[in-house]
Amino acid sequence: MAPGVGEPGPYALAEIATDPADDPLTRLRSATRQALAHVQLHLAQSEEPRLVVVTRGEAPEPALAAARGLLRAAQAEHPERFVIVDADAESLSALDAALATGEPELALRGGSVSAPRLVRVRDAHGAAAPALDGTVLDGTVLITGGTGGIGALAARHLVSAHGVRRLVLASRRGAEAPGAVELREELVGEGAEVVLAACDVSDREALAALVAEHPPTAVVHTAGVLDDGLVEGLTADGLDRVLRPKADAARHLHELTRDLPLTAFVVLSSLAGAWGNPGQANYGAANAYLDALIAERRAAGLPGSALAYGLWNAGGMAGELDDAQVRRLAASGVLPLTDEQGLAALDLALGDAGLLVPARLDLRGLAERTPVRPLLRRLVTARPARATAVAPVASDSGGEALVARLGGLDEAGRLDLLLEVVRRRIADVLGFAGPEAVQVDRLFQDLGLDSLTALELRNQLNRATGLRLPATLVFDHPTPTALARHLLTELAPAEAPNPLLADLDRIEAALAALSPEDDLRHEVAARLRELARSTADAELAEASEDDLLAALESELHNF
Numbered sequence: 001m002a003p004g005v006g007e008p009g010p011y012a013l014a015e016i017a018t019d020p021a022d023d024p025l026t027r028l029r030s031a032t033r034q035a036l037a038h039v040q041l042h043l044a045q046s047e048e049p050r051l052v053v054v055t056r057g058e059a060p061e062p063a064l065a066a067a068r069g070l071l072r073a074a075q076a077e078h079p080e081r082f083v084i085v086d087a088d089a090e091s092l093s094a095l096d097a098a099l100a101t102g103e104p105e106l107a108l109r110g111g112s113v114s115a116p117r118l119v120r121v122r123d124a125h126g127a128a129a130p131a132l133d134g135t136v137l138d139g140t141v142l143i144t145g146g147t148g149g150i151g152a153l154a155a156r157h158l159v160s161a162h163g164v165r166r167l168v169l170a171s172r173r174g175a176e177a178p179g180a181v182e183l184r185e186e187l188v189g190e191g192a193e194v195v196l197a198a199c200d201v202s203d204r205e206a207l208a209a210l211v212a213e214h215p216p217t218a219v220v221h222t223a224g225v226l227d228d229g230l231v232e233g234l235t236a237d238g239l240d241r242v243l244r245p246k247a248d249a250a251r252h253l254h255e256l257t258r259d260l261p262l263t264a265f266v267v268l269s270s271l272a273g274a275w276g277n278p279g280q281a282n283y284g285a286a287n288a289y290l291d292a293l294i295a296e297r298r299a300a301g302l303p304g305s306a307l308a309y310g311l312w313n314a315g316g317m318a319g320e321l322d323d324a325q326v327r328r329l330a331a332s333g334v335l336p337l338t339d340e341q342g343l344a345a346l347d348l349a350l351g352d353a354g355l356l357v358p359a360r361l362d363l364r365g366l367a368e369r370t371p372v373r374p375l376l377r378r379l380v381t382a383r384p385a386r387a388t389a390v391a392p393v394a395s396d397s398g399g400e401a402l403v404a405r406l407g408g409l410d411e412a413g414r415l416d417l418l419l420e421v422v423r424r425r426i427a428d429v430l431g432f433a434g435p436e437a438v439q440v441d442r443l444f445q446d447l448g449l450d451s452l453t454a455l456e457l458r459n460q461l462n463r464a465t466g467l468r469l470p471a472t473l474v475f476d477h478p479t480p481t482a483l484a485r486h487l488l489t490e491l492a493p494a495e496a497p498n499p500l501l502a503d504l505d506r507i508e509a510a511l512a513a514l515s516p517e518d519d520l521r522h523e524v525a526a527r528l529r530e531l532a533r534s535t536a537d538a539e540l541a542e543a544s545e546d547d548l549l550a551a552l553e554s555e556l557h558n559f
């Protein structure tokens with residue numbers, strides 16, 4: 001459990017730093033690999049409940065921002081195991097005091113402490129952000145990933161709403177991408193000239209040639225791929241696969257267009273970077289890098305906007321989400337944007353609005369789920385959950401209520417209660433209609449649990465029981481019944497044996513240690529026989545020496 005406000009609680013400390021002499025992409029590799037190594041080592045070995053990871057840098061550094069993006073996903077997968085601190089040397093002395101706030105992420109800079117919060121655009125800007133509304137965009141617009149789901153929507157919108165007459169749509173497959181030729185025909189029909197370029201934008205030379213051939217006046221970078229998996233299994237290759245088309249390509253685009261008079265430089269990042277999605281540590285790193293690159297550009301006086309979209313069913317990546325992932329997003333309060341909403345955000349970005357998080361959040365639903373994640377505390381004020389007709393089996397109260405209820409039940413009643421808790425959580429995680437749909441003796445695998453949902457079930461059970469259960473929980477206890485039995489032993493261990501039986505236990509252990517020839521063994525056995533004879537248990541009295549020892553053993557084990 002997290003320590004209370006006022007005390008930092010025990011923690012291990014790790015630092016991530018980059019070498020300013022390295023080039024930006026070497027720093028990106030270094031920082032994200034350091035973050036990954038710290039996470040994996042902590043999960044595998046550390047005795048300390050929490051690892052505080054400090055990203056050390058004197059100035060904002062996109063490579064360190066990417067490391068924090070990775071760490072946020074680790075936090076989502078393993079709640080309360082990681083704290084992220086971004087600090088300069090001057091402010092580190094305030095670390096313990098800052099940790100005592102209980103915030104999962106902090107910045108200690110210039111001697112002050114802050115924690116990230118999402119705020120409404122109008123609150124941040126004091127007014128609505130300046131949208132590019134019906135303005136004609138001259139020149140060539142380069143859209144990376146321009147034949148993908150959002151890229152194609154952006155291309156259509158740029159032509160129809162902003163009168164763009166020259167588009168370069170770059171993707172690895174170019175004209176071979178599904179729907180690419182039809183898209184070009186459609187846009188040409190509206191009076192635009194469209195180049196379908198087969199170009200891997202993570203390849204600096206190929207991108208440089210494309211930029212030289214078609215110098216853009218605006219850039220919209222949507223290229224990206226997903227390669228999801230739990231952080232414990234993430235490799236440097238798996239990290240690179242997702243960093244390359246997003247983060248490396250964005251850095252190349254930034255450098256290759258720096259001397260061009262751009263009117264807009266828009267990157268599509270994702271809420272995953274700021275929020276931390278389980279299973280997306282690599283994607284979180286790539287998107288957080290994009291957001292920080294935009295901050296770097298703006299600090300240098302260059303145009304730049306990042307759109308950290310929530311969920312947008314634009315026929316692209318979101319289509320790869322399975323039902324469980326969409327449900328998980330909805331449960332965390334993220335609902336899909338409509339095309340109109342997504343494109344309205346693009347207009348804000350083309351108007352150079354800076355870093356935006358276009359997301360449809362179920363604020364009312366989030367308010368009823370406690371605790372509200374710190375990132376949302378300026379948007380959501382927690383309200384007590386509406387009274388329900390049926391009392392919940394176990395609230396997320398850290399397990400105290402559950403343990404109290406177990407105390408009032410016999411063994412069978414405890415198992416029934418815990419089985420209900422387990423079935424309810426499984427139903428939640430897998431989106432079943434209710435706990436009764438969860439067959440108690442089916443293997444989790446056959447019920448449909450995968451590594452991500454298994455982790456989510458573990459996290460939910462941690463909250464419901466107050467235990468710190470391992471990530472291997474459902475592999476060690478592979479059915480709902482087996483899992484409930486395990487929780488029973490953890491939460492309501494058998495009472496200590498009464499002293500008389502404990503003495504018998506000791507005698508049994510001492511006898512087992514004697515050799516069969518030892519006279520003492522025969523002497524004790526004789527005494528035990530005498531003892532048995534003097535009780536009313538005729539069966540015991542007639543038992544042989546071996547039978548007697550076996551009876552004691554099984555009695556003690558069954559206790």
Ligand SMILES: NC(=O)c1ccc[n+]([C@@H]2O[C@H](COP(=O)([O-])OP(=O)(O)OC[C@H]3O[C@@H](n4cnc5c(N)ncnc54)[C@H](OP(=O)(O)O)[C@@H]3O)[C@@H](O)[C@H]2O)c1
Nearest residue numbers: 145148149150171172173200201223224245309312316317
């Ligand atoms: N959809 C959402 O809900 C959502 C939410 C948040 C953020 N986003 C972001 O929005 C962007 C677009 O998403 P989407 O849903 O439209 O995905 P998508 O349909 O999969 O589009 C991705 C595009 O990127 C291209 N691409 C991938 N690697 C490339 C590379 N190395 N060089 C050049 N092109 C490359 C792909 O084409 P090839 O395979 O032919 O190269 C494809 O056209 C992504 O960056 C994503 O992270 C999407």
